Amino acid sequence: MATTIFHCSVLLFSLFFLGTATGCFGDLLQADDQHRPLRSIRNSFSEDGFESYSNQRNNIGGGRKFLSNGGWLGNSIFSYYCRFLLDMIRMPFNKKEVEADELKLLDHQKTLLFIFGDSLFDAGNNKYVRTTTYLQYPYGFTYFTHATGRICDGRIVPDMIAELANLPFIPPSMQPGANFSYGANFACVGATVLDSYATGNSSKETVTLREQMSQFIELAKKLNATLGPSRAKAILSKSVYVFSMGGDDYLQYYDEFTDEGRSPTLSEQQQQVNAVIGNLTEALMELYEEGARKIAFQNVGPMGCLPFLASNGSCVQALLTMPILHNKQLYEALTSLAERLEGFKFSVFDYFPSLLDRMQHPSDYGFEVGSTPCYYSSSNGYRGMGLDATGDTTLCKYPSAFLLFDDGHTTQCANEQLTSLFWNGDASVTRPYNLKQLFRRELIK
Numbered sequence: 063m064a065t066t067i068f069h070c071s072v073l074l075f076s077l078f079f080l081g082t083a084t085g086c087f088g089d090l091l092q093a094d095d096q097h098r099p100l101r102s103i104r105n106s107f108s109e110d111g112f113e114s115y116s117n118q119r120n121n122i123g124g125g126r127k128f129l130s131n132g133g134w135l136g137n138s139i140f141s142y143y144c145r146f147l148l149d150m151i152r153m154p155f156n157k158k159e160v161e162a163d164e165l166k167l168l169d170h171q172k173t174l175l176f177i178f179g180d181s182l183f184d185a186g187n188n189k190y191v192r193t194t195t196y197l198q199y200p201y202g203f204t205y206f207t208h209a210t211g212r213i214c215d216g217r218i219v220p221d222m223i224a225e226l227a228n229l230p231f232i233p234p235s236m237q238p239g240a241n242f243s244y245g246a247n248f249a250c251v252g253a254t255v256l257d258s259y260a261t262g263n264s265s266k267e268t269v270t271l272r273e274q275m276s277q278f279i280e281l282a283k284k285l286n287a288t289l290g291p292s293r294a295k296a297i298l299s300k301s302v303y304v305f306s307m308g309g310d311d312y313l314q315y316y317d318e319f320t321d322e323g324r325s326p327t328l329s330e331q332q333q334q335v336n337a338v339i340g341n342l343t344e345a346l347m348e349l350y351e352e353g354a355r356k357i358a359f360q361n362v363g364p365m366g367c368l369p370f371l372a373s374n375g376s377c378v379q380a381l382l383t384m385p386i387l388h389n390k391q392l393y394e395a396l397t398s399l400a401e402r403l404e405g406f407k408f409s410v411f412d413y414f415p416s417l418l419d420r421m422q423h424p425s426d427y428g429f430e431v432g433s434t435p436c437y438y439s440s441s442n443g444y445r446g447m448g449l450d451a452t453g454d455t456t457l458c459k460y461p462s463a464f465l466l467f468d469d470g471h472t473t474q475c476a477n478e479q480l481t482s483l484f485w486n487g488d489a490s491v492t493r494p495y496n497l498k499q500l501f502r503r504e505l506i507k
């Protein structure tokens with residue numbers, strides 16, 4: 063045991079520095095963009111308990127060839143300890159970037175985290191609103207070893223923001239019996255800003271921005287009733303509110319035109335952007351009325367180039383134009399709110415170019431594969447996403463070599479890079495404040 067840990071520590075010590083250089087340990091693995099059928103991966107597990115579980119993590123989830131190719135490194139007990147130590151190092155990833163004083167500050171006076179959003183930020187609410195079977199294994203397999211409702215092989219951006227802010231993972235708002243003393247995650251797959259896309263809760267099976275807001279207001283009322291108005295207000299004004307929304311409004315809008323056999327004109331696109339930004343601004347003003355002061359956005363990504371739309375390699379122009387217009391107007395709207403509303407501070411992470419550049423130049427960021435997802439159905443374009451997964455679904459061996467996990471969502475390793483930019487990025491990518499600054503108490507007068 064002691065020698066194991068010693069060997070392991072030496073190995074991990076050297077890997078740690080290599081790993082931090084590239085941002086994700088999985089980047090150390092050799093190139094492997096060979097997919098193999100999911101069934102054959104499943105068959106390679108033994109059926110029984112704990113040890114096969116650790117093998118599973120090393121062989122597939124861990125994405126580290128050097129831990130699974132036999133010999134002394136292949137010993138499963140040894141691998142388990144290595145894996146365990148590796149995870150201990152990795153879990154608070156980048157925590158070294160948070161100064162000790164800052165951590166203390168957060169420890170002593172916790173800042174709550176509230177999350178509003180769509181599939182990129184959904185931590186499991188979809189399980190409570192969808193009637194169809196959705197998001198089963200292999201979703202979650204890298205980190206959680208089972209599907210949690212996150213649309214990823216592991217942790218998503220809100221999980222990592224919570225880690226960096228020294229908070230536990232923020233639970234889905236609809237999870238029965240969840241403890242919301244550190245915040246709540248209202249995000250849900252398919253969530254739109256505009257109500258017009260939710261004609262009743264059973265048809266769209268999502269939680270729109272308005273519904274997410276209502277859930278937040280319920281929680282704020284409880285806080286008010288429990289702690290009294292002045293403490294509740296102090297807590298809510300110190301809390302950070304993180305958003306990922308708008309993408310699905312453009313997707314739904316685009317789909318309406320596809321049904322008509324055409325694309326929306328530029329002025330139709332602009333109209334939709336105006337409606338989305340207008341409604342979003344109203345929601346933000348309502349949030350401000352409730353006491354919110356620190357608002358952060360991951361802006362809308364290059365949807366038209368995601369493989370579920372661009373499976374032939376050519377991007378859908380309207381779903382690039384609308385996000386670009388949206389992102390420009392979102393920044394203007396937030397700037398104007400900050401001028402009008404006292405104490406209103408915001409942060410916008412420029413997700414659009416950050417993702418697009420990684421799709422186009424994956425190797426610059428330590429990925430082997432940029433635009434082909436790790437998990438997809440070969441008979442149905444690149445469709446993974448659980449919804450359309452059929453018997454021929456394939457899963458890559460090393461998700462950390464991939465930017466995308468399914469045809470519309472990034473891997474855990476990609477999320478680590480994106481979260482770093484959101485948390486700590488300079489003004490070229492996250493402005494006017496980054497999340498780390500928003501979490502600082504002294505910003506709020």
Ligand SMILES: *[C@@H]1O[C@H](CO)[C@@H](O)[C@H](O)[C@H]1NC(C)=O
Pocket residue numbers: 241242243
């Ligand atoms: C929720 O978590 C907080 C912090 O860990 C704890 O103090 C509190 O007792 C928990 N509440 C419930 C109902 O479990």
Ligand SMILES: *[C@@H]1O[C@H](CO)[C@@H](O)[C@H](O)[C@H]1NC(C)=O
Pocket residue numbers: 190191263264
């Ligand atoms: C869906 O709508 C029905 C009535 O319209 C309501 O009773 C039910 O609580 C709603 N479900 C959710 C999850 O909002």
Ligand SMILES: *[C@@H]1O[C@H](CO)[C@@H](O)[C@H](O)[C@H]1NC(C)=O
Pocket residue numbers: 283286287290291
């Ligand atoms: C907060 O609670 C107090 C009573 O404790 C009530 O008078 C007040 O209206 C509440 N404020 C909000 C915003 O709900």
Ligand SMILES: *[C@@H]1O[C@H](CO)[C@@H](O)[C@H](O)[C@H]1NC(C)=O
Pocket residue numbers: 256257258336337338339340341344
């Ligand atoms: C909100 O969106 C609707 C379309 O769904 C639009 O008619 C309305 O004008 C928008 N509101 C604002 C304030 O922009």
Ligand SMILES: *[C@@H]1O[C@H](CO)[C@@H](O)[C@H](O)[C@H]1NC(C)=O
Pocket residue numbers: 371372373374
């Ligand atoms: C991709 O190309 C094939 C033939 O080259 C075509 O049949 C198919 O409709 C295209 N798919 C999309 C999404 O454009």
